[in-house]
Amino acid sequence: MINKSIQTLCLLALISIFSCKDEKVTPKNNPVNETELITTLQVILTDSADGSIRRFTFRDSDGEGGNAPTQFDTIKLDNNKTYLCELLYLDESKAIADTISNDIKDEADDHLVYFDILGTNLNVQILDNDNQSLPLGLNSRWRTGNTSTGSIEIVLKHQPGIKTGNKDLGETDAAIKFALEIQ
Amino acid sequence: MLLILFVLGAGLKAQSDSCHFTIRGIVLDSLDNSPIEQTNIAVVGNNNLHTISNEQGNFELHNVCPGVIELHISHLNCEHVHLTLLITKDTQLTIFIHHIEKTFSGAKITIKKQDDNLDKVNKSALESNRINGLGDVFKELGGVNLLKTGSSISKPIVNGLHSNRVIIINNGIRQEGQNWGMEHAPESDPFLASDIQLLKGANSLRYGGDGIGGILMVNPPSLFKEKSKRLSGDINLSGFSNGRGGILSGILSYKVSDKFPLYLRMQGTTKRSGNTNAPDYYLYNTGMLENNYSLNLGYSKNKLRTEVFYSDFNSQIGLFTGSQIGNLSDLQIAMSSKRPLSKDEFSYQIDRPYQKVRHQLLKSKSNWYKNALNSFELTLSYQQNHREEYDVLRSSNAHTGPAFDYWISTSMGDFTWNSLDVLGFNIQAGIQGLYQSNAYTGRFFIPGFYQIGLSEYFILEKKHHHNEFEASLRHDQRGFEYYLWNNNNLSIQNNNYNGFSFVLKETINTLRLGKISASISSTWRPPSANELYSNGLHQGIAAIEIGDPNMHQERSYAATIEHLHQYKRLHFEYEFLIKHIQGFINLIPGNEPILTIRGAFPSFYYTQQDALIYGFNYLLKYDINRQFKLKYKGALLNGVNLSKSEYLNQMPPYQMSLSLFYEKGNWTASIGGDYTFKQWRYVQQSDYLPPPDAYILINAEIKNEFKIKQQTFKWAIQVNNLFNQQYRDYLNRFRYYADAQGRNIAVRLNIPITTNLKK
Numbered sequence: 001m002i003n004k005s006i007q008t009l010c011l012l013a014l015i016s017i018f019s020c021k022d023e024k025v026t027p028k029n030n031p032v033n034e035t036e037l038i039t040t041l042q043v044i045l046t047d048s049a050d051g052s053i054r055r056f057t058f059r060d061s062d063g064e065g066g067n068a069p070t071q072f073d074t075i076k077l078d079n080n081k082t083y084l085c086e087l088l089y090l091d092e093s094k095a096i097a098d099t100i101s102n103d104i105k106d107e108a109d110d111h112l113v114y115f116d117i118l119g120t121n122l123n124v125q126i127l128d129n130d131n132q133s134l135p136l137g138l139n140s141r142w143r144t145g146n147t148s149t150g151s152i153e154i155v156l157k158h159q160p161g162i163k164t165g166n167k168d169l170g171e172t173d174a175a176i177k178f179a180l181e182i183q
Numbered sequence: 184m185l186l187i188l189f190v191l192g193a194g195l196k197a198q199s200d201s202c203h204f205t206i207r208g209i210v211l212d213s214l215d216n217s218p219i220e221q222t223n224i225a226v227v228g229n230n231n232l233h234t235i236s237n238e239q240g241n242f243e244l245h246n247v248c249p250g251v252i253e254l255h256i257s258h259l260n261c262e263h264v265h266l267t268l269l270i271t272k273d274t275q276l277t278i279f280i281h282h283i284e285k286t287f288s289g290a291k292i293t294i295k296k297q298d299d300n301l302d303k304v305n306k307s308a309l310e311s312n313r314i315n316g317l318g319d320v321f322k323e324l325g326g327v328n329l330l331k332t333g334s335s336i337s338k339p340i341v342n343g344l345h346s347n348r349v350i351i352i353n354n355g356i357r358q359e360g361q362n363w364g365m366e367h368a369p370e371s372d373p374f375l376a377s378d379i380q381l382l383k384g385a386n387s388l389r390y391g392g393d394g395i396g397g398i399l400m401v402n403p404p405s406l407f408k409e410k411s412k413r414l415s416g417d418i419n420l421s422g423f424s425n426g427r428g429g430i431l432s433g434i435l436s437y438k439v440s441d442k443f444p445l446y447l448r449m450q451g452t453t454k455r456s457g458n459t460n461a462p463d464y465y466l467y468n469t470g471m472l473e474n475n476y477s478l479n480l481g482y483s484k485n486k487l488r489t490e491v492f493y494s495d496f497n498s499q500i501g502l503f504t505g506s507q508i509g510n511l512s513d514l515q516i517a518m519s520s521k522r523p524l525s526k527d528e529f530s531y532q533i534d535r536p537y538q539k540v541r542h543q544l545l546k547s548k549s550n551w552y553k554n555a556l557n558s559f560e561l562t563l564s565y566q567q568n569h570r571e572e573y574d575v576l577r578s579s580n581a582h583t584g585p586a587f588d589y590w591i592s593t594s595m596g597d598f599t600w601n602s603l604d605v606l607g608f609n610i611q612a613g614i615q616g617l618y619q620s621n622a623y624t625g626r627f628f629i630p631g632f633y634q635i636g637l638s639e640y641f642i643l644e645k646k647h648h649h650n651e652f653e654a655s656l657r658h659d660q661r662g663f664e665y666y667l668w669n670n671n672n673l674s675i676q677n678n679n680y681n682g683f684s685f686v687l688k689e690t691i692n693t694l695r696l697g698k699i700s701a702s703i704s705s706t707w708r709p710p711s712a713n714e715l716y717s718n719g720l721h722q723g724i725a726a727i728e729i730g731d732p733n734m735h736q737e738r739s740y741a742a743t744i745e746h747l748h749q750y751k752r753l754h755f756e757y758e759f760l761i762k763h764i765q766g767f768i769n770l771i772p773g774n775e776p777i778l779t780i781r782g783a784f785p786s787f788y789y790t791q792q793d794a795l796i797y798g799f800n801y802l803l804k805y806d807i808n809r810q811f812k813l814k815y816k817g818a819l820l821n822g823v824n825l826s827k828s829e830y831l832n833q834m835p836p837y838q839m840s841l842s843l844f845y846e847k848g849n850w851t852a853s854i855g856g857d858y859t860f861k862q863w864r865y866v867q868q869s870d871y872l873p874p875p876d877a878y879i880l881i882n883a884e885i886k887n888e889f890k891i892k893q894q895t896f897k898w899a900i901q902v903n904n905l906f907n908q909q910y911r912d913y914l915n916r917f918r919y920y921a922d923a924q925g926r927n928i929a930v931r932l933n934i935p936i937t938t939n940l941k942k
Contacts, residue, residue: 038780064779065719066728072778158509158575162526168516169524172509173576175782 033054040090045083074179113137119150202248208276225555227253233555301325304379313373325800328835331915332366344396359593360568370542372475374432378402385653392684395710409438409736425927428456457531461922467525468501468613480919501533510781587625611642629712680709697748707738757801767794792826836862878910897933
């Protein structure tokens, strides 16, 4: 008698657990990212002489992998001019685009942007600093030389707690190599 | 298990009436003379004459007819033994059951219970390896290596195959987690395990038809061995230097009374450690913590045995900060720097990136022994695995939860019929059902899905003189419903698979030749979610992995030859294995790099090819004299991609180890070296770095036992990597970034708790 009742109890216990399944386990979630993603970089260049603005964009709305980037401009500048550059990092995978540049500014001590220039007569000088007086890189001054073509790679590094100005430290959050033409 | 019978027949009282004789007896464990209950004893050919030994090991068979009778003796799932007796009077029998691993079912080969072999981990190896986690215990098995992610995450590679190709049976239930992931270790407490095996026979198909690599079994000690009115258990305390960690684990069992045979068990483990260190530096953020407990309740009376088991496993494991790379140039920088660029200091803090896993299992298992020859088993289980992965945050005001988390829950049911002596065969037949759902939130890696499975299996065994024949056949049907999102559009994909698996094995066991077996088998598995649908960056290894939704199932055909023998003081065993895998799913480098916002990444595509894996595993043990013993072990494995006529990457390099043991009284000391060759069998230019150099690791251990008030206390000091050897392991995914763990000194203490409770 006892063994039967115990067996019944055990089975009942199991059945109740089988039946009250957690709602969370339904495979329902679409890959709308609650997490952070950088999808877009806009390089906004203001001619220091006449104030005219040029905008060059890289955009890969679904992040790494998946579909290929939808926009990847070639940066075209005039020779022997000075431009003020502002970098705008965006997350456009969300319904309302998120301005990542604001987060970078808020945590300037943990971030570093640097520029790798290949084959062109371009000089870039970083204008903004973090709280430790180390360069940040969201704002810079670009001076073009004579006509040439090459590339400029714009790299955003995340260096939480380890920033010293060394660009080799930390993890790369974004690295985009734009083709560059100085006309 | 093997039954070795010593029959002591003694005439008690002659009786003239036919069919009024009585056979009385006792069943004892040959090792410690303790009584063994639940042994079936039956007279063959007479369905009314059968009984089961009680808790004192006693049994009685009444109304036995005179003449030659055949007794059939079996204990639980052990094989059956026939005993022919001439009955002319009441008879008294003493039956000794020898608990020996079935693979050693040599009639003349007697092997001590604690001995290890290629298929089984012995107790002392379990005790010294479990402080590093369950994965490290598996590597004691022949042909098993570890796929590591740093020093705290390791999963078994069985003869070159891992993840979805290896089934882990944890406490009788197939472990279901995110098995596909290379950095997903098995979620099970090694302090609950007492018996760890690699299944090779026909009965392995009972647990799954998709174990192309192998089936690993992890069992806790039997609950039903407890004696009544006695609390028994022990406490294990361990401390280790590398990571400055400690483990506290305890287990306590109790049987209420013989009249009310209710069994209870509680068990728990807590583990904590900080940053581990390589010989020259700390590996920052490699701390971990683990908290597990389990409860077990059982009831066994007459023909029924039933139990309920619940376990809860929780771990949080830091991932080495120096392994965090954003793109290829970060990887180049990490690989070219002599020391990791991460902080070089000790801390218990677990920062991002880390992974947090909770695995819960609830199961009930009931056995009903209908009669001596027939029994039924019903197993129901529910398990839930919740894995959260926390990446480094770009800013603290970003999303604070995990980058992604997975919920996988699995319900399984199994009904098995066991029958002994059907036309001389032992038969096991069963049906299994599975229902699984897998959901995720956060970053996409694999899609959510439902899975339904239905399986039937049939296992035959026959033993005749020196021959033993085993065969099994299994059929699986698996249906998947995948939920695929593309640009916020949902599409549902249904994939159905079905197929057969089989094992045929013949064993010859003689005094002269030892034990020789040959087997052939075929198993298959459906492609897994990541192989079909992954399409994204695998951050740790800087590669974009792309699945192929049109992949079909993978099938293996395997043949093995095993030989085991004992010549006086020399014990040896070896196995040859060859496996042909059709449609082997493999990651193959693509031609074009893929452009992302982090730069260009190399692409890898899941493709199917034909592969051949062949290997040789061996173990030699030699008793030099009473005190000194030698053990020599090795595994040599090769893998070839037949479709492309090149080597398979990520195959374990050749390995061998030699150990010397010294035993005197209650003391044991051992020293051993493990040598790992350089792997040169790989596709050149397919990896960022060539495989690391060969290395040798020296390990040593001293153990002692002593008694206080009849209780046996045990302690040990062990040193792994005694000479603080600097090395990198080919199968460690962090080999690009840092050296492997340096010297580790550990101290262990085992405190028994056995109290007889007065009435």
